[in-house]
Amino acid sequence: MTRDSSQQPPVFKGKVQDTGTTFAAPADQSLFASMRQAGIDWPVSCRNGTCRTCIGRLVEGQVAYDIPWPGLSLEEKRDGYCLPCIARPMGDIVIQRT
Ligand code: FES
Structure with missing residues (x-):
């Protein structure tokens, strides 16, 4: 987790898990949005x-x-099970395709 002094939400x-691809997951946005920013192809x-x-x-x-x-x-x-389009991370996560 990274936190800076400007009160930004934690990242x-x-x-x-399936691909080993990693991404930054800010606490204030959905997992899907974070995966998309990282170029991860996830169904939505x-x-x-x-x-x-x-x-x-x-x-x-x-x-x-x-x-x-x-x-x-x-x-x-x-x-x-979770729905990444609306799920926000509460800490580091590892997700698997179903
Ligand atoms: S895209 Fe996530 S529930 Fe429809």
Whole structure:
């Protein structure tokens, strides 16, 4: 994690497990936006947490959502599934394609 003195949100480390590709993951933007900035090709459609096109599984780390229950069941969340189009990292993460 990198934090500077100008009160910028923390920037965590992200990694796509399947390819080993790494990316910067600022706490204030979605994982999808961060992956896209890094040139990572990740499926996306609605970008609002309903269609599940972007679904991935967190191998490490945790994410937060701006709305309480995006399009995932409680069981899926427990199993580490997340929707990168609306998920913000809470620390370093490793994500896997599903
Ligand atoms: S792109 Fe539709 S849920 Fe993420």
